[in-house]
Amino acid sequence: MDPYTDELLDDANSSILFIANRPQVVMEHGEGMYVWDTEGKRYLDFIGGWAVTCLGHSPQVISDALLKQSGKLVNVSPAFYNKPMVEFARLLTKLTGLERVFFGSTGAEANESAIKLARKYGSVHKDGAYEIITTNRSFHGRSLATMAATGKAGWEQMFTPQVPGFVKVPFNDIEAIERAINRKTCAVLVELIQGEGGVYEVSFAYIQELRKLCSEHGILLIFDEIQTGIGRTGSMFTYEHYGVLPDVLTLAKGIGGGFPLSAMLAKEAYNLFDAGDQGGTYTGQPLAMAVGYAVVHEVIRRNLPQQAAEQGMYVLNKLHEIQALYGLTHIRGKGLLLAFDLPEPRGTELVSACLQAGLLINSPNPSTIRLMPALIVTKDEINEMMTILCRTMDQLFKK
Numbered sequence: 001m002d003p004y005t006d007e008l009l010d011d012a013n014s015s016i017l018f019i020a021n022r023p024q025v026v027m028e029h030g031e032g033m034y035v036w037d038t039e040g041k042r043y044l045d046f047i048g049g050w051a052v053t054c055l056g057h058s059p060q061v062i063s064d065a066l067l068k069q070s071g072k073l074v075n076v077s078p079a080f081y082n083k084p085m086v087e088f089a090r091l092l093t094k095l096t097g098l099e100r101v102f103f104g105s106t107g108a109e110a111n112e113s114a115i116k117l118a119r120k121y122g123s124v125h126k127d128g129a130y131e132i133i134t135t136n137r138s139f140h141g142r143s144l145a146t147m148a149a150t151g152k153a154g155w156e157q158m159f160t161p162q163v164p165g166f167v168k169v170p171f172n173d174i175e176a177i178e179r180a181i182n183r184k185t186c187a188v189l190v191e192l193i194q195g196e197g198g199v200y201e202v203s204f205a206y207i208q209e210l211r212k213l214c215s216e217h218g219i220l221l222i223f224d225e226i227q228t229g230i231g232r233t234g235s236m237f238t239y240e241h242y243g244v245l246p247d248v249l250t251l252a253k254g255i256g257g258g259f260p261l262s263a264m265l266a267k268e269a270y271n272l273f274d275a276g277d278q279g280g281t282y283t284g285q286p287l288a289m290a291v292g293y294a295v296v297h298e299v300i301r302r303n304l305p306q307q308a309a310e311q312g313m314y315v316l317n318k319l320h321e322i323q324a325l326y327g328l329t330h331i332r333g334k335g336l337l338l339a340f341d342l343p344e345p346r347g348t349e350l351v352s353a354c355l356q357a358g359l360l361i362n363s364p365n366p367s368t369i370r371l372m373p374a375l376i377v378t379k380d381e382i383n384e385m386m387t388i389l390c391r392t393m394d395q396l397f398k399k
């Protein structure tokens with residue numbers, strides 16, 4: 001290791017607040033499907049900035065949008081409308097058919113907004129109902145309320161006292177939701193594919209029934225498409241696969257292509273906040289708006305949802321080809337949100353061996369490997385990923 005990187009790592013390890021065991025590399029630049037560390041080592045990125053960099057690393061459209069907008073207007077406070085805010089709102093409301101949008105910077109913030117909107121709806125229209133039903137193994141963010149909404153095992157004991165008002169039910173179980181609904185229920189919040197949970201998809205029948213149930217009971221159906229939205233699963237939004245529209249939709253990750261940006265969309269009927277109920281210094285921030293517009297526009301222009309569907313099928317076929325050889329099970333996912341299970345709980349080991357070999361992949365739990373590359377990934381890059389993955393599994397798993 002060169003002395004420069006050595007020093008960077010010493011300082012990183014001693015100055016950055018510990019939140020996770022990070023590999024001992026410092027990333028420096030990226031282009032397309034690749035990132036390079038300060039030693040000049042290249043990595044093929046199948047984490048995709050955590051399902052974020054939908055256009056790949058350092059795409060021209062983001063630099064152009066930032067350069068143009070930063071020369072015009074960087075910030076003007078949330079007290080005013082600004083031009084890119086209106087243009088981006090037009091685009092998103094037209095795409096979804098949901099008439100209203102609130103902008104934030106992170107996924108947690110979008111979900112917080114949805115939770116507040118649901119409680120507001122309960123207080124205005126449902127006699128003070130405030131309970132929100134969520135599912136086991138779900139992930140909705142790391143703020144206090146979104147942690148309480150999250151169904152990760154063990155999280156109910158963390159940072160207590162928890163924000164009250166969340167009821168957890170098993171995933172894909174419509175009867176459990178029916179049983180959980182009562183006078184106090186104001187909303188159901190679900191992911192259509194649980195991403196952090198390990199890539200588990202809702203069933204078609206479940207989501208149809210859920211839509212019906214929420215309409216009958218007059219409770220909000222909220223889809224958290226923070227990970228699955230903006231082309232990731234082979235359509236612009238994952239709800240399109242099911243032909244079901246939510247009342248409230250949350251987006252983040254891919255929507256900014258790497259720039260911190262999120263959105264909560266809602267039907268006109270739920271445009272319920274009074275002045276002062278909700279806000280944020282950076283809501284509708286012009287730089288973020290210009291980038292978001294440019295990213296979503298580019299995703300549409302290049303027909304990336306369709307590409308994600310095709311390349312996803314290609315990855316799935318490749319995984320099925322090697323399935324028996326390595327004892328892989330439950331190969332799953334849609335578009336470019338994919339996962340498979342290993343014969344042994346050695347995901348962490350495989351992830352770090354792949355990193356050594358120049359490939360970034362993710363292990364959301366010890367037995368699962370998740371792939372979520374940029375939507376621009378090519379067949380050549382998929383083949384390269386498969387080569388490194390197989391070579392690494394040969395070294396680790398073959399006796």
Ligand SMILES: *Cc1c(COP(=O)(O)O)cnc(C)c1O
Nearest residue numbers: 106107108139140141195226227
């Ligand atoms: C990543 C994620 C979040 C949280 O987003 P942040 O930007 O990290 O706050 C919420 N919900 C889902 C489904 C996610 O994948």
